[in-house]
Amino acid sequence: MTQRRRRILAWVAAVLAALLLAREFGVFDLDVYGERHTLNQTVTVNRKAGTEKVGSLQLRIVQDGEVVREVLHAGVGAELAATFELAMEIEGATWMPFYKSLTVRYSGTLRTGSDAVTGDAEGTLQMRIVGACVGRTAEALVHRAVLDSLAESLAKQLTD
Numbered sequence: 001m002t003q004r005r006r007r008i009l010a011w012v013a014a015v016l017a018a019l020l021l022a023r024e025f026g027v028f029d030l031d032v033y034g035e036r037h038t039l040n041q042t043v044t045v046n047r048k049a050g051t052e053k054v055g056s057l058q059l060r061i062v063q064d065g066e067v068v069r070e071v072l073h074a075g076v077g078a079e080l081a082a083t084f085e086l087a088m089e090i091e092g093a094t095w096m097p098f099y100k101s102l103t104v105r106y107s108g109t110l111r112t113g114s115d116a117v118t119g120d121a122e123g124t125l126q127m128r129i130v131g132a133c134v135g136r137t138a139e140a141l142v143h144r145a146v147l148d149s150l151a152e153s154l155a156k157q158l159t160d
Contacts, residue, residue: 020097033131037145041123045157051116052078054159061086061108061150069147071155082112084121084154090142094135102127104142110154117158121150 055077061069063086085108092102103126110119127142 033129033133033137035127035129035141037125037127037142039123039125039145039149041121041149041153043119043121043150043153043157045110045117045119045154048116054078054080054117056080057082057155057158059084059151059154059158061147061154063088068143069151071151073155073159075159080112080117080158082110082117082154082158084108084110084150086146086150088143088146090139094138098131100127100129100133100135100138102129102138102142104146106146106150108150119154119157121154123149125149 055075056079057071057073057075058079058081059071059073060067060082061071061084068086086106087108088104088106090102090104092100094100094102103124105122105124107122108120110117110121112118123146125142125146127138127145129138129141133141
């Protein structure tokens with residue numbers, strides 16, 4: 001190989017490496033991927049006997065002291081303001097470039113202003129992502145999937 005070809009190949013390799021690093025560090029986004037996930041979740045809501053049916057619900061899901069999701073539900077019946085404290089642990093290699101297999105274990109406790117309604121939830125989410133997807137996007141995908149499922153299950157159980 002001639003000296004000129006080596007230089008061209010070195011420049012091409014350097015440009016590709018710079019583009020991959022810039023994409024990974026968020027300088028620009030290039031996410032083309034497909035994802036599939038399975039979810040096993042248990043949500044338990046306990047009501048004391050004689051507790052009025054919940055009609056209007058304001059549910060806040062809090063993680064690390066920050067509200068990450070808020071659910072408002074209007075209906076006929078008692079008003080309830082509830083907070084769900086979420087703890088989540090993500091396992092898996094988010095740094096892999098074209099295939100990510102992530103497992104999320106989460107749990108939490110439902111708190112209201114009184115002890116008439118209490119509850120808890122726990123679950124496991126497994127997600128596989130194939131394609132060009134940076135680690136931040138992968139973590140956002142699993143986070144959103146957990147929050148969507150939790151918000152729907154908690155709101156349904158609290159208002160039924």
